[in-house]
Amino acid sequence: MWFKNLRLYRLTEEWTHTPEQLNEALEAHCFNPCGSLDPLRYGFIEPLGRHGSEFIHVTNGYIMICAKKQEKILPAAVVNEHLEEKALAISEAESRSVGRKEKQTLKDEIIFSLMPKAFAKSSLDFAYIAPQEKLIVVNSSSAKRAEDLLSKLREALGSLRCIPISAKNIPTQVMTHWVQTGKLTNDFELGEECELHASKDERVIRCKKQDLTADEMLSHLNSGMFVSKLAVTWKESIHCVLDDQLAVKRLKFDDVISEKANERNPESKAEQFDADFAIMSGELKNFITALLAAFGGETDPV
Incomplete structure (x- = not known):
């Protein structure tokens, strides 16, 4: 659980959500695994995992939250191999070349057919909220991953006014x-x-x-x-x-x-x-x- 990266965000308004309210909001946007045709799912889980039942963990006024991302892994090489085989079959059967637009349609069909067989990869994003300091600390080396978590939190709360912290000196x-x-x-x-x-x-x-x-x-x-x-x-x-x-x-x-x-x-x-x-x-x-x-x-x- 020890953070390995920090991205810092400043809350631009007072934090008014009680722990109970936050827990309910996160539970309503909890993680559900990918279905057979879902390329990606993202939602909140218990920070303690199977050892906890709440969607937050509060210590000394700090509030830990955790989001889980699950995405299907469908290598481009596999899709392209199927695409070339299908395009070649059409070309030989109908004695014509397959155009770019038709290839894109074929590619979409291939992805749709392969998605149920694709492996799912999961990852966790932790962050904690420090209301007294008007701060959110995200454990992420990627700005996009941090923004994804904050976007989901904003969706759960209906509003979340925060901005990345920037220093006066460059x-x-x-x-x-x-x-x-x-x-x-x-x-x-x-x-x-x-x-x-x-x-x-x-x-x-x-x-x-x-x-x-x-x-x-x-x-x-x-x-x-x-x-x-x-x-x-x-x-x-x-x-x-x-x-x-x-x-x-x-x-x-x-x-x-x-x-x-x-x-x-x-x-x-x-x-x-x-x-x-x-x-x-x-x-x-x-x-x-x-x-x-x-x-x-x-x-x-x-």
Whole structure:
């Protein structure tokens, strides 16, 4: 359950839904598996999975939710192989070529016939709502996946006014300055990984397990390149990679943090989930505050 990515969204109005109201709203938009002809299904499930019965899990005022996505896997190569066979059969039987429009119709028919036999792949999207901080934190490396979850939440609630958090200072400029000077603020330290982009062309340099203060790195920056991704550590306990949209990726908590949850001696999966969530959300509250401060604060929501 420990988040591995963070996408941050600011609620632009007060959160007025009680936990009971939210639970009912999510239950009304719960996940149902794909039928034989459904290419995709998306809906809410219990964050605790089979160990829970509620569509939310509340700890210290934070509200965890989870959405499940199931989609049919139908490889393009399989569809194209069937299409070529069918087009060839028609061409030989009727002594004519099969046009583009007819091929598209044949393709649609093939997909329709193969869909019931396709395998279904499932994935989970977790997020938590922090009403007191007017914040939604989504565990996703993909902006689209995060927006999908928020769109479904908006559908369930009827309205959800939130926007992606953006910093006052441009992230690429801040991260470039950090690498150039080696001086970071708010208890952040440089990691050993970054990605550089050129301003005037499409050059990209990816550095891993390297001293980011080395002369070679400074040479690239002095030539006009800028930092678009940067590995950092906060208070020697949270490690991650920041990108040019202020998304947090490959988030990793030090063992000292995760062990705090075990100190509560949880006796069940539900208690373990609750302990993990409590510790994680508490640490992330301070981390997010420091992160936004390090980038000059947050732009005012329009």
